[in-house]
Amino acid sequence: MARPLEIDHATRFGERRVAEDEKGSLVRAVFRNVAPRYDLMNDLMSAGVHRVWKRTMVNRVAEAGAGVAVDVAGGTGDIAFRLKERGFEVAVVDINDAMLGVGRDRALDRAVTQGITWTCGDAEALPLRDSSVDAYTIAFGIRNVTHLSTALAEARRVLKPGGRFACLEFGHVVVPVLDRLYARYSDAVLPRLGGIIAGDADSYRYLVDSIRAFPEQADFAALVAEAGLAHVGTTNLSGGIAALTTAWRL
Secondary structure (H helix, E strand, O other): OOOHHHHHHHOEEOOEEOOHHHHHHHHHHHHHHHHHHHHHHHHHHHOOHHHHHHHHHHHHHHOOOOOEEEEEOOOOOHHHHHHHHOOOEEEEEEOOHHHHHHHHHHHHHOOOOOOEEEEEOEOOEOOOOOOOEEEEEEEOOHHHOOOHHHHHHHHHHHEEEEEEEEEEEEOOOOOOOHHHHHHHHHHHOHHHHHHHHHOOHHHHHHHHHHHHHOOOHHHHHHHHHHOOOEEEEEEEEHHHOEEEEEEEOO
């Protein structure tokens, strides 16, 4: 039986309540709209700090050596390019064609023609064989899936025994005062910035709301453990603005 936390997540689209079977199409529409300016907006919204967070995640994954990795919801290639530089072969799986188009274009601009594949697929039903990858990564994508436990079960399924799981996601700020400042920044600046740069304030308002609605770090770590992954750990980054959750498939 699904836990209340999971039911809440599956029916929440920002501050709205929607049917579970509607959520996926609504989320895809958001990312289709923001795809052309997604990476620029990440730089502006975080003052470039998202690059440090992503480097931290890739460094953690690469500690045990290279291999085959799947990067889920990684259509623009930000994580895939970093993993490839560390010796990984990477399968990018993203449900949004527009985001994948950005990633393919970036790969061509970088003359990257081998070592990364680009596949349209669902985090809840990955187009990969059981026990086929050495690492599973997802950055700022897990909060947009409809059924968290299904996506996490898929992560465990495709990982080889000894495989590494790494999820980078916005967190709940754990530093007093910073939490209030970050909330004001999120409400006042991010949607306005989205309207000016991406021409879509509503999508960035959804992104702010989806961050707030996502489970707190300890609750998400508990879901990862319940999916059958072991040695689950959470590292708060920038006071909990982002959080890196890691685990292993035994």
